[in-house]
Amino acid sequence: MIKLFSILVIVAFAMPSNLFAQVDSSKYNLIEVVVKENRMLIPFLKVSQNITLISKANIQATPARSIQEVLAYTPGIDVRQRGISGVQADIGIRGGSFEQTLILVNGIKLSDPQTGHHMMNIPVPLQAIERIDVLKGPGSRIFGQNAYAGAINIITVLPEKKSIVVQGFGGDFGMLGGNVYAALPVGKYKQVVSASHDASKGYWHNSDFKVSNMYYESGLNFNKKHQIRTMVGYTLRDFGANGFYSNRFPDQWEATKTLLASVSHTYTHKNLYVQTRSYWRKNEDEFRLKRNEPAFYTNIHKTEVMALEVNATYISKFGKTGFGVENRKERINSTNLGDRSRLLSGIVLEHRIEFCKKASLRAGLYSNYYNEYGWKYFPGAEFGYQFSAKSRFYTNFGKSYRIPTYTELYYKDPSNSSNPDLKPEESLSYEAGYKYNSKKISGEVVVFNRNSSNMIDYFRPAIDSVVNPNKWSPRNIGSVTFWGIETAINYAVNVGSNNLLIKNIGLSYNYINANVQQVTSVESRYALSALKHQVIGRIQLNFFKVADLNINMRYIERIALSPYFLLDSKLNLKLAHNAGCFMEVSNISNTNYIEAGYLQMPGRWFKVGLQLTIL
Secondary structure, eight states, rough: OHHHHHHHHHHHHHHHOOOOOOOOOOOOOOOGGGOOSOOOOEGGGGGGGGEEEEEEHHHSSSSSSSSHHTTSSSTEEEEEESSTSSEEEEEEEETGGGGEEEEEEEEOOOOOOHHHHGGOOOOOOOGGGEEEEESSSOOOHOOOOOOOSEEEEEEOOOOSEEEEEEEEEEETTTTEEEEEEOOOOOEEEEEEEEEEEEOOSSSTTOEEEEEEEEEEEEEEOOOOEEEEEEEEEEEEEEEEETSSSSSSSSOOEEEEEEEEEEEEEEETTTTTTEEEEEEEEEEEEEEEOOOTTTTTEEEEEEEEEOOOEEEEEEEEEEEEEEEEEEEEEEEEEETTEEEEEEEEEEEEEEEEEEEEEEEEEEEEEEEETTTTTEEEEEEEEEEEEESSSSSEEEEEEEEEEEEEOHHHOOOOBBBBBTTTTTTEEEEEEEEEEEEEESSSEEEEEEEEEEEEEEEEEEEEEEHHHHHHHHOOOOEEEEEEEEEEEEEEEEHHHHHHOOSSEEEEEEEEEEEEEOOOOOTEEEEEEEEEEEEEEEEEEEEEEETTTEEEEEEEEEEHHHHHHHOOOEEEEEEEEETTTEEEEEEEEOTTTOOOOSSSSBBBOSSSSEEEEEEEEEE
């Protein structure tokens, strides 16, 4: 495999490079894309950071039923799923843990004070997503303290035309599901509503699940200056949790309920942009060690996050100036963790200038206050040089920070102990890259380094037995350095005939090295299972102008864990102008593998579905 990796690196460096953005370049012109952050709006090719853009077209082509499954095909993203169809998943970036990744919806932070395991409890349907922006690297200066290793911003769209889409599907393991998505604009008032339900009997003992989602979003442009947007979403997940957190109790069970609501107002006038938004997120988590014996051991956790943010940008002859403030309150009521709350305040100031016609510099400082930890400061800066309209060199640095979750601080059960003396994690990251984008070829080469201090991980004494009776205990690691290289190429081939057209080919390779010093007598839960080698390949074919076939492959090798190879495919077939069907085959290679915990992932499995557009 080392030879293969060397060849991939050489190829990636030798060819023109830009972002493997999971984009069909024949339909999606990256030059026109503007990256949406909390304050700055910057054309994609002028961004001096490593950002992957996942388009709506590619989401529809990916063999996925959930956002986390879509992210699994994104270079540099480590998606560790527990089960199928998005029941639960942990998202890591550049060797970082799931606690070090921030998930957002339209800039709204979905962090949970209990645990990052619930970050992907997202009720947003795939049909409502316009794009997913993935920032790989420090994002604390832009989004706040949880964007330690990176951030993923899910951006929704409010269509101007009416449409109602109904979809149903079924598959192996007793899987059945369906969803309804409706865009119902009325004059200036735009709105979408959706509902979905997925269920499966499970692919091994105690792996059944039920997932229900409801979602509503609206927007109203009063005039050119004022816009209002609202969003309400609810997701209910009920699942057998065999192997999720422990291998000692095969009948674990869990159910979560997540409610997300937000309202935002945007004011735009001449050179001034101001957005004010408030949001509320409530999550309830019930966990049992024995599914049918709740009296044996049950935890009930209820968390609530309320926040108010103001972000603004002013454009002058001196460049773009961004500034913002936020206040957030986090609360938890738990049978295990107790009743606790904390307050957060944040202030950010940044400025971006362009000079010498081809160069740009952006620098800023985010100041964060937690009532438990006091003030912390996250400086950062980015420099970029535009060689041409198609290519750009960039480099940046940033400081990141993450406070421990309540689970890390206080959680106790038969398999885990707590550590209320944990210190916040801190890191300093550096990055340099080159990206290229033309009509046919896009690619990128990036080198990064992250120096972490006080990194939090769970450890326990190791034994030779299959079942380890020792408890996991969280603690701070003194210092850990992650460094790596990311390369990716996307080629819009568009070669062939009406009978067979090769549309797109993509290939990426990511390497991460961590200098974690593992004690042979100790097991690590997260740090020593981070990505080491990742290869992702994709080919998109079209048959007779009515069928699109996407074939995806993934090779994953983690630190101190066995590697595995996965092959997936999806066929979209157009039956009529308003009807179509699809077939997905996951794990065609029938690989035996584990992504998270002790949960054995399924072998080869099939899904088929129908879709009807009414309006």
